[in-house]
Amino acid sequence: xxxxxxxxxxxxYYKDFHALKNINLSVxxxxxxxxxxxxxxxxxxxxxxxxxxEDYDESGEITVNNSLVRDxxxxxxxxxxxxMVFQNFNLxxxxxxxxxxxxxxxxxxxxxxxxxxxxxxxxxxxxxVGDQVKKFPYxxxxxxxxxxxxxxxxxxxxxILLFDEPTSSLDPEMVSEVLDVIKNLARTGVxxxxxxxxxxxxxxxxxxxxxxxxxxxxxxxxxxxxFDNSQEERTQSFLNSVLVK
Numbered sequence: 001x002x003x004x005x006x007x008x009x010x011x012x013y014y015k016d017f018h019a020l021k022n023i024n025l026s027v028x029x030x031x032x033x034x035x036x037x038x039x040x041x042x043x044x045x046x047x048x049x050x051x052x053x054e055d056y057d058e059s060g061e062i063t064v065n066n067s068l069v070r071d072x073x074x075x076x077x078x079x080x081x082x083x084m085v086f087q088n089f090n091l092x093x094x095x096x097x098x099x100x101x102x103x104x105x106x107x108x109x110x111x112x113x114x115x116x117x118x119x120x121x122x123x124x125x126x127x128x129v130g131d132q133v134k135k136f137p138y139x140x141x142x143x144x145x146x147x148x149x150x151x152x153x154x155x156x157x158x159x160i161l162l163f164d165e166p167t168s169s170l171d172p173e174m175v176s177e178v179l180d181v182i183k184n185l186a187r188t189g190v191x192x193x194x195x196x197x198x199x200x201x202x203x204x205x206x207x208x209x210x211x212x213x214x215x216x217x218x219x220x221x222x223x224x225x226x227f228d229n230s231q232e233e234r235t236q237s238f239l240n241s242v243l244v245k
Contacts, residue, residue: 004029019042019215032207087165096133098120150178166178209226
C-alpha cells in the first residue's frame, strides 16, 4: 500500500509552548484517519502542518505523496493535491454559491468558466446543494454553507482531504447533514484526515484512529481497538468523559 502522508519526528513550538511532540505517523492511500482528543491537544496543528499552514521544527519531516512538504519547488503542487475544509466556512460573501466553487479551478488550474461550472455543479449536487447555486452564502444555513465549502474543496480534485473540526461551528441539528456528506466521500477511496469531536462518526468512518493529548500521539489503532479495547489509561478516561453511557 502506498503511503500518502508521513510524519517523522515532527515537533512544533509556539515560542516556549511545545504544541507537537515527536509525531511519527503514516497514512496510506485511500485510508481514512480520524484524530480525536481534547481541545488544545494538537489535532488542528498536526493537520495544518500537512499543507504548510503551520511550520514545524527543522529536525522533523513531513512528506505528501513522496514529496517533502518543505520542498519549495513542490509546494505549489502539494497544495493542489491537498484540499482542506476548515471549522469556519470561509465563503466569499459577495460571490454566488456557484462562483465560490468555480473561483479556484479557474484561477489556479486555468479552467474555462464553462468547464469550472460543470465541475462545480457536479460537486454541489453531490453534497446536496445543487439547487442553491444562484444564492449567496448569507441565504444558506450553516450546514449548507459547510457543504458548499466541501464542494469547493472537491472542485480542485485533490488526492488528499483534510477536515479540521468540520462541524464545530454548526448548530447541533445541522451536524449530521455534514457528517453524512463526509461519510459518502470516505467511500470513494480518497485519502482523508479528519480532526473531530464526533466520536460515533469517528467510529463509523475511520480505518485508523489516533488519540492525541498535550501534543503527543498517545494511542493509535482501528476503531475497535481505540473505542472497545484501549490500552492507555489516558485514552480510556477521555472516552469515558465524552461518550454517552
